[in-house]
Amino acid sequence: MPQRPECIVFRGHLLRTSGSQYTSWSSEDALFVARQRLSSHAPASTVSIIYRYLPSRFFIYRLDFFADTRLSNMSQRFLFPRWTNKFLALLGVLILAGGAYASVLFLGVTSPETLNTGYRPLQPVPFSHALHAGELKMDCKYCHVSVDKSAHSQIPATQTCINCHSPKTAAGAPKLSAIHSESPKLKPVRESWRTGESVDWVRIHRLPDYVYFNHSAHVNRGVSCVTCHGRVDQMDIVYQAKNQSMAWCLDCHRNPDPHLRPVEEVTNLAWSAGSEEKQLALGAELRKANNINPQTNCAVCHR
Ligand code: HEC
Numbered sequence: 001m002p003q004r005p006e007c008i009v010f011r012g013h014l015l016r017t018s019g020s021q022y023t024s025w026s027s028e029d030a031l032f033v034a035r036q037r038l039s040s041h042a043p044a045s046t047v048s049i050i051y052r053y054l055p056s057r058f059f060i061y062r063l064d065f066f067a068d069t070r071l072s073n074m075s076q077r078f079l080f081p082r083w084t085n086k087f088l089a090l091l092g093v094l095i096l097a098g099g100a101y102a103s104v105l106f107l108g109v110t111s112p113e114t115l116n117t118g119y120r121p122l123q124p125v126p127f128s129h130a131l132h133a134g135e136l137k138m139d140c141k142y143c144h145v146s147v148d149k150s151a152h153s154q155i156p157a158t159q160t161c162i163n164c165h166s167p168k169t170a171a172g173a174p175k176l177s178a179i180h181s182e183s184p185k186l187k188p189v190r191e192s193w194r195t196g197e198s199v200d201w202v203r204i205h206r207l208p209d210y211v212y213f214n215h216s217a218h219v220n221r222g223v224s225c226v227t228c229h230g231r232v233d234q235m236d237i238v239y240q241a242k243n244q245s246m247a248w249c250l251d252c253h254r255n256p257d258p259h260l261r262p263v264e265e266v267t268n269l270a271w272s273a274g275s276e277e278k279q280l281a282l283g284a285e286l287r288k289a290n291n292i293n294p295q296t297n298c299a300v301c302h303r
């Protein structure tokens with residue numbers, strides 16, 4: 001039998017797992033797994049619903065019929081062993097406690113106005129990367145579409161959110177893609193969709209105007225988001241992880257080996273070469289093979 005990736009059902013959403021995020025699942029794969037997982041629990045009609053709503057390039061395969069709580073309880077029971085419930089509760093308490101501790105540290109030690117590292121403004125929508133990029137395993141490029149194509153990496157347009165969080169239809173019935181369609185947290189997104197005015201996201205990283213920076217020049221050469229932005233996939237609220245000073249840029253431009261990885265792994269923030277020696281060897285190899293040679297003369301960044 002061909003090897004199939006494992007699947008995760010998360011509160012009614014069948015998600016594909018990590019691995020190669022864009023390629024490992026086709027709709028057939030998802031259908032296969034869904035059928036296997038569900039056949040003994042869900043009526044046959046359910047499976048055809050899954051099939052119909054599996055757009056082949058959309059990487060979250062949604063199982064909307066789970067909205068039926070009976071089925072949703074069932075899905076959790078047969079996918080996760082019982083002890084995970086207790087474990088999750090404990091984890092929740094730990095995270096809350098840790099979060100409070102961390103925010104005391106942040107608030108107490110750094111003042112965002114004077115020191116950019118740690119700058120963590122409140123956003124109009126409590127959007128969580130830890131949920132979307134971490135738990136749901138959405139690729140950064142799904143939302144930051146232009147990060148490997150242009151200098152800027154852009155905050156996603158409202159349409160991107162509406163793909164999953166569409167408002168109710170005029171008739172009042174939630175559409176199939178309406179996850180939390182009435183959540184107050186998503187109100188600014190629905191407002192923006194209705195009026196056509198974009199959500200007022202607060203910009204976090206910003207270099208002075210006299211500095212030229214280019215995302216694609218880095219991302220397409222194997223420098224990962226994590227090197228410059230930290231573990232965004234674990235952040236509920238994004239903050240600036242590095243100070244982005246000139247010295248910081250130059251440090252890497254002088255010696256990029258510790259920071260180069262295969263281009264396919266650039267948005268896989270958990271990736272690691274295994275050990276420091278392996279990283280240095282791989283970095284040197286990639287630099288040579290791809291002729292990577294970051295410049296340090298002033299005109300490269302001050303044009
Ligand atoms: C579902 C869409 C979505 C996904 C997936 C996503 N982001 Fe974001 N990202 C956003 C939105 C919306 C904002 C603006 C709000 C905020 O800062 O939380 C943002 C902001 C950011 C910022 C701060 C931008 C600034 O203002 O300086 C960084 C850095 C970032 N994302 C990196 C990542 C990385 C790295 C990944 C992949 C691990 C990722 N994002 C995945 C939607 C997304």
Ligand code: HEC
Pocket residue numbers: 010011013060125126127128131132136138143156160161162163164165179180183184185186189
């Ligand atoms: C691929 C589908 C998908 C996309 C695209 C997406 N989300 Fe989500 N979002 C989800 C899922 C799934 C949940 C969690 C549902 C749950 O609670 O189990 C969620 C939850 C949320 C929540 C929490 C809502 C609540 O009431 O708890 C917010 C806020 C949110 N998303 C904002 C956004 C924003 C802003 C964007 C666009 C930048 C976005 N999402 C794009 C799938 C998506």
Ligand code: HEC
Pocket residue numbers: 140141144147151152153154155205206207208213215218219223224225226227228229244266267
């Ligand atoms: C070499 C370091 C570096 C890497 C790698 C990098 N970024 Fe950035 N990022 C920056 C800097 C510096 C800024 C501020 C740019 C500015 O002000 O012009 C920024 C800004 C952003 C912004 C705000 C919008 C913008 O373009 O100004 C987003 C979103 C973002 N990065 C996402 C990502 C994602 C997603 C990845 C990985 C695919 C990534 N970045 C990789 C350094 C980096």
Ligand code: HEC
Pocket residue numbers: 207211212213214217218221223227228244245248249250252253256259291292293294295300301
């Ligand atoms: C972690 C390593 C790393 C960091 C940090 C880094 N760079 Fe780079 N930079 C590179 C690499 C690798 C290249 C690609 C060199 C090549 O293609 O030969 C590059 C290329 C560039 C280029 C050339 C783009 C072009 O159009 O040719 C510019 C400009 C640049 N970086 C600016 C910056 C600035 C500004 C910062 C700091 C805000 C920065 N870099 C931080 C590694 C880094």
Ligand code: HEC
Pocket residue numbers: 207208211244245246249250253295296297298299300301302
């Ligand atoms: C790899 C990119 C890069 C290169 C190369 C580079 N710079 Fe910069 N430079 C920066 C960044 C980023 C800043 C903004 C740092 C900040 O805001 O703290 C900056 C800031 C400056 C400033 C303003 C400092 C201040 O405190 O306001 C001066 C002056 C400057 N650079 C001169 C130079 C000179 C001269 C060279 C050539 C020897 C050079 N830079 C090469 C990235 C670079």
